[in-house]
Amino acid sequence: MQAEVDHLVIAARTLAEGVAWCEATLGVTPGPGGAHPLMGTHNRLLNIACAAFPRAYLEILAIDPAATPTRSAGQRRWFDLDDAALQAGLAQHGPQLVHFVARVPDARATLNALRQAPAPVGPIDRGALIEAGRDTPAGRLSWQITVRDDGQRLFDGALPTVIEWGAVHPVDAMPASGLTLRALQFTHPRAEALAGALQAIGFAHLPVQSGTPKLVAVLDTPRGPITLESKGL
Numbered sequence: 001m002q003a004e005v006d007h008l009v010i011a012a013r014t015l016a017e018g019v020a021w022c023e024a025t026l027g028v029t030p031g032p033g034g035a036h037p038l039m040g041t042h043n044r045l046l047n048i049a050c051a052a053f054p055r056a057y058l059e060i061l062a063i064d065p066a067a068t069p070t071r072s073a074g075q076r077r078w079f080d081l082d083d084a085a086l087q088a089g090l091a092q093h094g095p096q097l098v099h100f101v102a103r104v105p106d107a108r109a110t111l112n113a114l115r116q117a118p119a120p121v122g123p124i125d126r127g128a129l130i131e132a133g134r135d136t137p138a139g140r141l142s143w144q145i146t147v148r149d150d151g152q153r154l155f156d157g158a159l160p161t162v163i164e165w166g167a168v169h170p171v172d173a174m175p176a177s178g179l180t181l182r183a184l185q186f187t188h189p190r191a192e193a194l195a196g197a198l199q200a201i202g203f204a205h206l207p208v209q210s211g212t213p214k215l216v217a218v219l220d221t222p223r224g225p226i227t228l229e230s231k232g233l
Contacts, residue, residue, distance in 0.1 A: 003110070003202030005184060006103035006163055007057045008048070008217055008228075009079055012095035013087065015042055018060035021095040022046070027223050028177055030060055034134045034141075039077045040069035047174035048219060053181040055103070055171040058219075060095065076151030078161065083151070089233040097217055097228040099153050100184065102160035102201055107144050110162050113200045121196030124154070126162060133166075138173035142166035155194050156213035157230050158186045160201065182225065183218040187211035 012018030022030045022044070033043035046058040063081055076082040079099050090096065104110045107129050114124040127148035134141050146162045153159065184206060188194045191210040198206055215230040 003102045003104045003160075003162075005053050005056050005160075005181065006101045006165075007059050008097060008181070008184075009099040009101065010058060010060045010095050010228075011079065011081065011086065011090060011098040011233075012060055012062045013090045015044065015060065015062040015064075018062055018095045019044055022060060025228075026179060026219065026221055026226060028179065028221075030058075031174060031177070033059070034136065035064060035067065036132065036134065037067065037070050038130070038132055039071060039081075040064055040067040041077060041081065042067070045170060045174060046177045046179060047171055048177065048179045048181045049171055050180040050182075050220075053184075055169055056181050057171050057174060058179070075149045078145070078147045078151060080151055080153050080157075086233055089231075093231070093233075096233055097215060097230050098233050099157040099230075100160050100215065100217075101145075101163050102203070104162055104164055104202060107146065107162050107164035110201055111146060114197065117197065117200045121193050121200065124159070124197055124200075126154070126159070129162075136168075136170070136173065139168045140166075141168055141170060155188060155190070155197070156215075156232065158188055158194055158208075158213065158215050159197050162201065178222050180220045181217065182220050183216075185209070185216050187214045187216075189213065 030044035195208040
C-alpha cells in the first residue's frame with residue numbers, strides 16, 4: 001500500500017471564524033473553496049504542497065448553516081463535525097487542526113487492508129466508500145472518500161480519512177500560498193496500534209509517539225515555522 005498526505009482539516013464553528021483564524025495565525029487569506037451538499041458543509045482552501053508533501057493542501061471546514069445535508073437521516077457529517085464535544089471545543093478555543101486525509105491510488109484496497117489488519121491494530125472499520133464531487137472553475141472535482149455513518153475520525157483524529165481522487169485534483173488549480181507543510185506527527189496512548197494502522201494505509205514514515213492524543217503539523221510560513229496542534233479535540 002502507498003499513501004500521501006492529501007490535506008489537513010481545520011475545523012471551525014463558522015467559515016468566517018475559520019478565515020479570520022487563518023489570517024491571524026498564518027498571515028494569509030485562504031483561497032476559495034466550495035460547498036458539499038451531501039454533508040451540508042463548506043470550505044476554504046490553501047496550497048501547502050512541497051517536495052516532501054506533493055499536492056498537499058489545508059482545508060478550513062465548517063457546517064453550512066444554510067444547507068441541509070442530503071445524506072440519509074441518522075448519518076452524521078464527516079470528521080466528527082456533529083460531535084457536541086468537538087463543537088464545544090471550537091466555541092471555546094476557536095478553529096483547530098482536527099484531522100488529516102490520506103490520498104491513495106486504490107481506496108477499496110486500503111479499506112480492506114484496515115479491515116484485515118490483525119490485533120492489536122485491527123480490524124478497523126474506516127467507513128463506507130462514498131462518491132462525492134463539486135464543480136469548480138477548473139473543472140469537475142470528483143472523489144471517493146471514506147465516511148463512517150457515525151462520522152467518527154478514529155484515534156482522536158490521527159487515523160486519516162481515505163480519499164481517492166478522480167482526474168482532477170484541487171491543488172492543480174491552486175496558486176502558491178507562501179505556506180508549505182514541513183512535518184506531520186502524532187502522539188497517542190495507543191501509539192503501537194496507530195502506527196500499525198498508518199502502516200496498513202501506506203504510511204511507514206510518519207512518527208508516532210506514546211502520549212496524550214495529539215495531531216501536530218508544522219508549516220513553514222512567511223512568519224517562520226508555525227505549529228498547529230489538535231489539542232485533544
